[in-house]
Amino acid sequence: MSEAEEQRWVTVMLDKLAAQESKRSIGDAELAERAERLSAQYFGGRARPVSVRWVTNQNTRWGSCTPAEGSIRLSHRLQGMPEYVVDYVLLHELAHLLVPGHGPRFWRLLEAYPRTERARGYLEGVVAAGRLPHQPAQRAE
Numbered sequence: 102m103s104e105a106e107e108q109r110w111v112t113v114m115l116d117k118l119a120a121q122e123s124k125r126s127i128g129d130a131e132l133a134e135r136a137e138r139l140s141a142q143y144f145g146g147r148a149r150p151v152s153v154r155w156v157t158n159q160n161t162r163w164g165s166c167t168p169a170e171g172s173i174r175l176s177h178r179l180q181g182m183p184e185y186v187v188d189y190v191l192l193h194e195l196a197h198l199l200v201p202g203h204g205p206r207f208w209r210l211l212e213a214y215p216r217t218e219r220a221r222g223y224l225e226g227v228v229a230a231g232r233l234p235h236q237p238a239q240r241a242e
């Protein structure tokens with residue numbers, strides 16, 4: 102293999118890996134399982150959602166929760182983000198099943214999750230990047 106061929110091969114392999122990575126987003130069933138696991142780990146299993154699912158019609162919020170129905174919805178825009186970010190949003194919505202609003206009691210619940218601050222920073226960064234007037238080299242998907 103020449104150096105140029107090798108370089109091309111590496112590029113092709115990297116593209117294939119990236120494609121696999123983005124296809125590996127988790128489904129609704131796995132999302133519900135994860136919610137159960139997170140609730141058990143951080144809230145002593147007290148948050149028990151009736152349904153947890155992805156939605157595509159949520160573009161201004163990362164997640165939402167209807168405590169009366171016990172339903173949690175996560176924006177599909179989270180798919181492909183790091184696991185700790187998805188877990189944070191899931192945990193955030195689970196916490197709303199226990200405490201409505203964003204008062205001190207609510208944030209105290211989320212303090213149990215060690216990556217709350219990091220995940221919030223990541224999401225703030227995503228929002229800020231979306232507002233940049235010039236976005237160089239956007240990834241096509």
Ligand SMILES: [Zn+2]
Nearest residue numbers: 193197202203
């Ligand atoms: Zn909230």
